[in-house]
Amino acid sequence: MSFKRSSGILLHPTSLPGKYGVGTLGREAYKFVDFLIKSKQKLWQILPLGPTGYGASPYQCFSAFAGNPVLIDLEKLVENGFLNVEDLETSEIFDNSKFDYDKAFNFKKPLLAKAFKNFKLIDDVLEKSKFEVFYSNNSSWLDDYSLFRSLIEYFNGKSWQDWDEDIKLRDPVAIQRYTEELSERVEFHKFIQYLFFKQWLEVKAYANENGIKIIGDIPIFISFDSSDAWANPELFLFDEDRKPVSVAGVPPDYFSETGQLWGNPLYNWEVLKETNFKWWVERVEKNLEISDIIRVDHFRGFANYWSIPYGEKTAINGEWIPAPGKELFETIRENLGVLPIIAEDLGIITQEVNDLRDYFGFPGMKILQFAFAPHDESTHLPHTYSKNTVVYTGTHDNETTLGWFDSTYEESRNFAKNYLKIDMKESVPWQFIQAAWASVSNIAIAPMQDFLELGNEARMNTPGTIFENWQWRLKEWELSDSIAMKLKDLTKLYFR
Helix, strand or coil, X not given: CCCCCEEEEECCHXXXXXXXXXXXXXXXXXXXXHHHHHCCCCEEECCCCCCECHHHCCCCECCCCCCCHHHCCHHHHHHCCCCCHHHHCCCCCCCCCECCHHHHHHHHHHHHHHHHHHHHHCCCHHHHHHHHHHHHHHHHHHHHHHHHHHHHHHCCCCCHHHCCHHHHCCCHHHHHHHHHHCHHHHHHHHHHHHHHHHHHHHHHHHHHHCCCEEEEEECCCCCCCCHHHHHCHHHECECCCCCECEEEEECCECCECCCEEEEEECECHHHHHHCCCHHHHHHHHHHHHHCCEEEECCHHHHCEEEEEECCCCCCCCCEEEECCHHHHHHHHHHHHCCCCEEECCCCCXXXXXXXXXXXXXXXXXXXXXXXXXXXXXXXXXXXXXCCCEEEECCCCCCCCHHHHHHHCCHHXXXXXXXXXXXXXXXXXXXXXXXXXXXXXXXXXXXXXXXXXXXXXXXXXXXXXXXXXXXXXXXXXXXXXXXXXXXXXXXXXXXXX
16 A cells, blocks of 8 residues: 655653653643644654563564553543542652553552543443443454453462463363453453543544554564464463463674564464464454554564574574465455555565555665665665655664664765765754655655654663663653644645
């Protein structure tokens, strides 16, 4: 699918300003949409919205379908009558310059429990009917997810691999017993999902009403410690004891001598084919409910994926295995219609990957920071682009543009200076943004950090590390009208 010429900003909701240590789906989300309106942007790109665990990575979630409770806005729960203003009073001191998942979640958890208790007590037929409709529409994943989260609590945070054998292996008698025994907690987790989707869909509706589309994100693989893996073991390459036979990663390359060992379970594509890819169809359908366009992470894995035997310490001893990507996306298209998908086709890409992407007309990604290897004509240089591409100054996995420019090799920096005609008296990030906006790519995106001219202290994620990631947050005063007007002028100049 080819997209109209447009531009936008990459900013995950956890990075929004606000109280209590994390950005939420409350007033600050609406203020950010207002900033997009003022700056004439048509796109807001986010990361996966799923419930995160250790490390707070949005690419390692407890569910491929559920939403993250930490994003629920407490002040909106006061407006809904589920909490009182006094409930939000606290002596807790939050560092609102960064996202501290544990602190934010531990503060919210008892308040969400109180909201649930009040919801059960209120005599509001309409609200309870809306909850019943939500449950009915989402029961295919919500039952398993809510029981899964309740069981994690019951087993004191242990992975499902370490639960009692009967429930680990989903014995029907055990499922029935725990569902009844934990019924209160199960209903609580269903209610929390109701709140999340209610708030997010209201934010999305406000954006859409003002001509702004949401670019969401689907990781190709799911987390091993997830309700998806526990509830649907037949869809993954597990042995009889539910341990992975092999896991995901990428092989050694220029960036890593040992490759990257991600550890995600791999799909049993033969079983998925037998179900007509039902799980994947439902997953994409859910993502098209919460976003307008989907960025598919690690798209090359739908052509061939790197399979590493379980138990290996590195990703060296793996092998490339063909994946039925063409059959999968044809099936999804037959069920859901035209697919508004962006293919994350970064890394070492083969002709098979290009052919799969081009067969469906999915735009690939171009990263300006990757363009300036001094001795090669990189496909990330703007003069090589086709219209059906998405250009980024950088992504959530990259350094900020200023950070990259300050730290890269001198030859690369000089190449960028000459190619982009960089004036060192002016802002380097904004000159990269201008190059992206001026390009022929139908879509141009830059992270919020680049508009603010921030260095690597504001980097969102460093791949291969688990600490100090996903923490960066925007400060309220940084969403200034001066930046909005500067971006508006640039966007009008290049007809985006």
